[in-house]
Amino acid sequence: MQDKTRTVLTLALAAAGLVATAAHAQEKVKIGLVTDMSGLYADLEGKNGAIAMQMAIDDFGGKVLGQPIELLTADHQNKPDIAASKAREWIDTQGVTMVFGGTNSGTALATAKVAAEKKRVYFNNGAGTSVLTNEQCSPYTVHYAYDTVALAKGTGSAVVDRGGKSWFFLTADYAFGHALEADTTTVVKAKGGTVVGAVRHPLSASDFSSFLLQAQNSKAQILGLANAGGDTINAIKAAREFGINKSMKIAGLLVFLTDIHSLGLKNTEGLLHTTSWYWDRNDASRQFGQRFFEKTKRMPTDVQAADYSAVTTYLKAVQTAKTTDSDKVMAELKRMKIDDFYGKGYIREDGSFIHDMYLVEAKSQAESKKPWDYLKVIATLPGEQIFTTKAETKCALWK
Amino acid sequence: MTVTLPALLSQLLLGLVNGSFYAMLSLGLAVIFGLLGVINFAHGALFMMGAVIAWMGATYWSINYWVMLLLAPLLVGAFGIVIERLLLRRIYRLDPLYGLLLTLGLTLLIEGAFRSAYGVSGLGYDTPELLEGATSVGFMMLPNYRAWVVAVSVAVCLATWFLIEKTRLGAYLRAGTENPRLVEAFGINVPLMVMLTYGFGVALAAFAGVLAAPVIQVTPLMGQNLIIVVFAVVVIGGMGSIMGSVLTGLGLGVIEGLTKVFYPEASSTVVFLIMVVVLLVRPAGLFGKEA
Numbered sequence: 001m002q003d004k005t006r007t008v009l010t011l012a013l014a015a016a017g018l019v020a021t022a023a024h025a026q027e028k029v030k031i032g033l034v035t036d037m038s039g040l041y042a043d044l045e046g047k048n049g050a051i052a053m054q055m056a057i058d059d060f061g062g063k064v065l066g067q068p069i070e071l072l073t074a075d076h077q078n079k080p081d082i083a084a085s086k087a088r089e090w091i092d093t094q095g096v097t098m099v100f101g102g103t104n105s106g107t108a109l110a111t112a113k114v115a116a117e118k119k120r121v122y123f124n125n126g127a128g129t130s131v132l133t134n135e136q137c138s139p140y141t142v143h144y145a146y147d148t149v150a151l152a153k154g155t156g157s158a159v160v161d162r163g164g165k166s167w168f169f170l171t172a173d174y175a176f177g178h179a180l181e182a183d184t185t186t187v188v189k190a191k192g193g194t195v196v197g198a199v200r201h202p203l204s205a206s207d208f209s210s211f212l213l214q215a216q217n218s219k220a221q222i223l224g225l226a227n228a229g230g231d232t233i234n235a236i237k238a239a240r241e242f243g244i245n246k247s248m249k250i251a252g253l254l255v256f257l258t259d260i261h262s263l264g265l266k267n268t269e270g271l272l273h274t275t276s277w278y279w280d281r282n283d284a285s286r287q288f289g290q291r292f293f294e295k296t297k298r299m300p301t302d303v304q305a306a307d308y309s310a311v312t313t314y315l316k317a318v319q320t321a322k323t324t325d326s327d328k329v330m331a332e333l334k335r336m337k338i339d340d341f342y343g344k345g346y347i348r349e350d351g352s353f354i355h356d357m358y359l360v361e362a363k364s365q366a367e368s369k370k371p372w373d374y375l376k377v378i379a380t381l382p383g384e385q386i387f388t389t390k391a392e393t394k395c396a397l398w399k
Numbered sequence: 400m401t402v403t404l405p406a407l408l409s410q411l412l413l414g415l416v417n418g419s420f421y422a423m424l425s426l427g428l429a430v431i432f433g434l435l436g437v438i439n440f441a442h443g444a445l446f447m448m449g450a451v452i453a454w455m456g457a458t459y460w461s462i463n464y465w466v467m468l469l470l471a472p473l474l475v476g477a478f479g480i481v482i483e484r485l486l487l488r489r490i491y492r493l494d495p496l497y498g499l500l501l502t503l504g505l506t507l508l509i510e511g512a513f514r515s516a517y518g519v520s521g522l523g524y525d526t527p528e529l530l531e532g533a534t535s536v537g538f539m540m541l542p543n544y545r546a547w548v549v550a551v552s553v554a555v556c557l558a559t560w561f562l563i564e565k566t567r568l569g570a571y572l573r574a575g576t577e578n579p580r581l582v583e584a585f586g587i588n589v590p591l592m593v594m595l596t597y598g599f600g601v602a603l604a605a606f607a608g609v610l611a612a613p614v615i616q617v618t619p620l621m622g623q624n625l626i627i628v629v630f631a632v633v634v635i636g637g638m639g640s641i642m643g644s645v646l647t648g649l650g651l652g653v654i655e656g657l658t659k660v661f662y663p664e665a666s667s668t669v670v671f672l673i674m675v676v677v678l679l680v681r682p683a684g685l686f687g688k689e690a
Contacts, residue, residue, distance in 0.1 A: 040620065043520040173664050199659075202667035206615050206624045210413050210659040210666075213539070217406050233520060233616050241526070241542050241614070243533060262520035262616070298518075 028067045028097075029324055031057075031311065032090040034083050034111060035102020035126065037075035040204045040230030044256040045102045045126045045303045047073075048296045052304045053100070055291070056311035064315050065322065072096065076107045078203065083107035087114045097324040098123060098314055103229075103303070105129035105176035112141050121326050121333075123310050126303040128228070128254060129179040133350045134388060137395035140326060141351040142333060144313075145306035146276040148180040150357050150386045151253050154274030156187035158359050158379070159222055159251045168220035168248075169198035170211055170235055172227035180226040180253050196220045204230055208238040216244050228254045233263055240267055256301045260362055260374045268374075271362040277302035277342055278360060278375050284341035289372075299372040309342035310353075345383050350395040354383040405538035410656045412536075416545045416614075418652020419552035420607055424625065425632040425644035426556055427603035430563065432638050434576045434596045437487060437498035442629070443622025444509040445601045448475050449608025450617045451513055454522045464527040464609075471609045476602030483597040488590070506622075513619040521618030548610050555606065556645040563641055572596060631674045637687025647685060 033053060037046050050073045057069045072090060076083035083101070090096035091114070101111045101124040108127030115122035116138035123142045124132060130147040167188050171177040177200065185195050197218045199211045212235070215223050223244065225232050232252055236259075239245050252259075255273040279289030279299045288308065292300040317332040318324055334347050343355030359379040368374060390398070424442060431439045452471040456462035462470065482505065490497045526544045533540040563569035575582045575589045583589050608622075615621055629648075636647030651670055658669040665672075677685060 038514065038519070040519060042514075043518045046519075199663050201663060204620070204624055205667065206621065207413075207417050209416070209545075210410055210656055211663065213406070213409055213413065214660065214663075217403075230519065230521070230616065230618065230620070237523075237616055238614075241544070243540060258518070258520045262518075262523065264523050267523070 028070065028095065029064050029315070029318055030070045030072060030090075030094060030096045031098050031100055031314070032072040032074070032087065032094070032096040033100040033102060034074045034076050034086050034107070035100075036078055036104055036107075037073070039078050041078070041103040041126070041228065043258040043262075044229055044301045045307065048292075048298065048300070049102060049125075049304050049307045051295055052292060052300060052307040053311045055295070056308045056315070060312060060315045064318050065324075069315065076102075076104065078104050078107065080106045080110035084110040084114050087111045088118070091115075091118045091120050097121065097318075097326075098329075100124075100307075100310070102126045105131075105179065106174050108132060109136060109175060112136065112138060116140050119326050121314070121329055123314065125306045125310055128176045130183060130388060131175065131179060133352045134394050137350045137397050139351075139397060140330060142310070142347055142353065143351050144310045144353045145303055146274075146357060147352065147387065148176070148183045148253075149388045149392075150276075150381075151180060151274050152183035152187045153386050154357055154359055154381050155251055155253055155272060156184045156224075157191055158272060158274075159249075160188055160191040160193045164222040164249060164251070165193040166220040167193060167195045167222045167224050167251075168215045168218045169195065169224045169226050170208070170215060171198055171200045172203055172231055173200040174203055176228070177226045181224075184224055184226065184253060198226075201227070201231070206234065208235045209242060211235075212239055212242055212244050216242070216247060221249060223248045223250045225250065225252050226254075229256070229259065233259050236263055236267060236271075256303070257299060257372070257374060258301055261298075261372065265363060265365045265368055265374060268362040269364045272378075273360060273362075274357055274381070275302050275360050275375070276355070276357050277305045278358060278377060279305070280373060280375070281358070281377060288341050293372075305342050309338070309340050312340065313338055348387075348398065350388070350393060350398040352387050354387055356383050357381045357386050407657075407660070409539035409541075410660050411653055412539065412541065413545075414653035414656020414659075415649060416548055416652070417655065418649035419549050420611060420625065420648075421629055421632050421652050422556055422645045422648030423552045423607040423610075424604060424629040425636065425648045426559055426641065427600040427607075428629065428633050429636070429638070429641050429644040430559065430603075431597060431600040432633070433641065434572055435487070435593055436491065436495055436576075437597075438495055438502070439597075439600065440499055440502035440626070441482070441505040441509065442502075442601070442604050443626030444506040445475055445479065445622070446604040446608040446611070446625065447513065447617075447619060447622035448478070448509065449605025450524070450612040450621060451517070451522070451608075451619075452605070453609040453612045454524050454617050457524065458522075464613075468606070468609050472602035472605040475605035475608075476598040479601030480594055480598040482601075483594045487597065488594075510619050510623065517619065519618055519620055521616035521621075524612040524617050526613040544613055548614070552607070552610065553649075555603070559603070560641050560645065628670050631670045633684075635670075635674050635677045635684055637684025640684065640686040643684065643686025 103126035321332040345355035360375040453467040636643035
């Protein structure tokens with residue numbers, strides 16, 4: 001009896017395998033986006049990120065290699081196990097040809113591992129950790145928008161150059177916060193600055209006052225916020241309430257347009273940070289911003305703009321390679337030149353998309369002339385310098 | 400790391416501020432559980448509703464903080480009464496688990512609705528002008544608003560305790576939950592009393608929400624982050640014990656504050672560690688009566 005059950009099971013599994021192979025043979029392009037759709041990072045990408053991706057698919061004509069393009073989405077709730085099992089399920093049963101990981105570094109590292117093991121193309125936007133293209137780099141990973149190294153070099157050097165020599169970090173206690181703190185520390189020390197201390201807070205902590213008082217007691221000049229989204233918002237709000245913004249200067253290491261929108265310029269004026277894109281920078285970016293606004297009633301964050309660009313880049317690679325085969329698509333991705341409203345550059349051997357980033361500062365209320373007019377671009381940071389360099393890399397693919 | 404005395408004192412004070420929120424929320428939960436036997440999982444969502452309504456008042460109708468401090472709890476209390484009449488009333492005879500599931504479902508609905516309307520980054524709510532600024536208390540600059548939070552929540556908690564434990568109305572309430580038939584025989588409208596109790600419990604949550612609005616960003620998730628801790632507080636204090644939940648709330652706020660100094664990584668787990676220990680040693684909670 002038991003033998004019979006086993007035989008039936010084996011047959012069923014074999015059949016499932018056949019279905020999966022058949023789906024693959026059709027060359028249908030399926031993109032699976034797994035990101036935070038409901039938690040503290042949902043505004044900076046979330047469902048509007050999926051809308052940007054769908055815009056890219058529609059603009060591409062909805063088809064590639066004669067087959068319709070399909071977008072699947074899932075909410076990982078900031079849990080790495082959910083993200084990884086969703087990616088596994090999509091690859092095994094849905095024939096997803098590209099897994100798209102969104103915000104949260106913990107989930108990104110877990111999903112990238114699954115994609116590498118299954119040899120499936122993996123894109124990420126929004127997860128910061130530089131580990132994705134460094135210690136844990138994979139031939140199937142493309143890290144598109146930014147990473148903690150670029151953010152650290154951008155904001156870290158600008159702040160030290162302006163006299164902010166001593167730092168105290170307020171760090172989100174998981175992969176992303178740790179990477180951002182470590183990468184910024186390296187930059188600060190290389191520039192002759194010092195790090196006097198750090199306090200690590202749990203993800204989505206509701207009260208920051210206690211951590212901020214510790215920061216204030218450290219007597220450091222600069223409070224480096226190595227966190228993101230809702231955590232950055234609450235930290236800045238509490239810093240203002242306790243007057244810490246008067247004794248220390250706040251450096252937001254990862255700040256999104258939605259954070260500034262929600263805090264208001266009154267609370268954020270002068271906040272120096274690094275971004276990969278800003279809607280009001282040139283005609284092409286304004287045009288995309290406007291189209292996105294019409295659909296969502298919000299201007300896009302840099303992650304959402306990157307979502308559009310990344311999907312387009314992937315579809316172009318599939319079209320040129322004339323296949324969805326991961327190895328061939330990856331080869332094409334690393335060969336092609338990218339030049340669109342989001343950025344201009346190329347995907348390097350380690351999987352980083354090398355493009356310029358921007359040092360920006362939040363405007364004052366008087367400087368802001370129209371809705372969503374929040375930032376002024378202070379400097380363009382060249383891609384070749386801002387991302388990990390050959391001398392710094394620990395990625396085995398790029399040695 | 401060396402911790403100086405002023406630093407320690409200021410952390411204790413901040414812990415007390417957070418403890419006030421725990422106390423107000425766990426008080427409402429304890430009242431509802433004690434008198435209705437319902438584990439009100441929607442408490443966090445109703446706390447959030449209080450804060451969002453305060454924001455809506457300020458943004459759409461320019462109603463100030465002080466008015467909203469009364470108006471928001473009334474509105475949310477009325478909403479609670481609707482929930483009680485339409486839904487909760489039907490499940491009093493069932494296992495408490497049904498109440499938990501029902502209110503969890505309500506939480507998901509309420510939070511989902513606000514999330515799709517306002518997103519998660521949240522809405523800014525300014526501190527009322529009267530309470531802006533900070534006062535030196537010797538070892539630290541204490542923002543005036545935080546001092547107000549501690550004062551008003553301790554007052555509200557004490558008033559509630561007095562009302563339920565020391566007045567005739569409170570005696571009716573307690574009797575009504577012990578033996579509803581007998582109390583009804585004396586001509587007291589028990590279902591009405593229970594309905595108003597639920598309304599009062601959730602109004603307390605909304606009141607705490609309005610108090611919290613200037614301190615933490617008003618977002619659909621603000622209740623979710625707090626409610627799990629508050630449940631732990633109620634369990635530690637003892638289900639249904641009113642004074643117990645108030646004292647436990649304040650005490651745990653302080654312990655959590657100290658953890659933030661000595662081992663910040665554990666600050667979100669310390670409450671649950673204490674819960675485990677308390678449940679092992681005193682399953683009915685610190686202030687609960689052993690069955």
